[in-house]
Structure formats: C-alpha cells, structure tokens
Amino acid sequence: MAGMEDSVKQEVRVTNSEWYVMNCLWEEHPRTLMQIVPVLNERVGWSKSTCATMVRRMSEKGLIGFEEKGKTKCFFPIVKKEDVVVQETRDFLQRIYDGSIGMMMSALVRQQDLSKEDIHELQEILKNAERESEQEQDEKH
Secondary structure, three states: OHHHHHHHHHHOOOOHHHHHHHHHHHHOOOEEHHHHHHHHHHHHOOOHHHHHHHHHHHHHHOOEEEEEEOOEEEEEEOOOHHHHHHHHHHHHHHHHHOOOHHHHHHHHHHOOOOOHHHHHHHHHHHHHHHHHHHHHHHHHO
16 A cells, blocks of 8 residues: 555646645545635635536545535545645756756845745755765665
8 A cells, every 4th residue: 555655646736726625625624515615715716616626526536535424525635735745846846947956046045035044944954954864874884
C-alpha cells in the first residue's frame, strides 16, 4: 500500500478551481455539500450547482472521497495538502525557473519582496537542510 501511495503522490494535479474545494475540506472535514456551498459561495461566488459539479468531478478524479450517512454524502480529502503543495511547487519551479531554486530566489531578492523575517526564516531552513545533509553523509560513511 505504501508504494501505491508514493506513486499517487507523484501524479496529484489540482486545478485552480479544485484548490478552492480542497482548501475548504482541508480546513474542516467531513463536510456535506450543504456545508461546502456557503463557504465557496462566499469565497468565490459559486452556486450550489457549481459546487455539486466540482465535488462530483473531484470524487471521480480521486481527490476527495465521501461517506454516505443516510441520503447525505459527507466529503473528505483523499490527498494530503503537503503532497499537493510539494507537487505544485515542483511544477511551478520547473515551468517558471527551469527547476532552479537559485533563479527563483534571485528574482525575489531583485524585486525586494523578501522581508527581514523572510530572510531569517530562509537562513534557518538552509541551516537545517545543511545539518540534515551532513547527518545523511555521516550515516552513509
């Protein structure tokens, strides 16, 4: 089963519209269609029929599942947010920056989009990554 989950992680693709539904369900689940509708109506102006169509398509696609409780379907996410975010980040990085994290960071720095807090957080992330890399190297030798 673990191998199957790994292959599913690689294939997760979520459209812009599907993100709205996924975020709604990642925030709180299970939710019925009647609980999803007001959230998405407020956020993106969707009608009940649009929500119903999206939920049906996403169930068929395997992004969300449901349990039937009487005549009511209770929807829940099948894919983890972290898995989708990782795949979307890889796709974005490849599409926009030819896979180069350095090019992306350089673009952000040139645009002065990084606050001092952002820079500090990135330094911490890189320090931790460096430590983990060194530990992995030590374990191999």
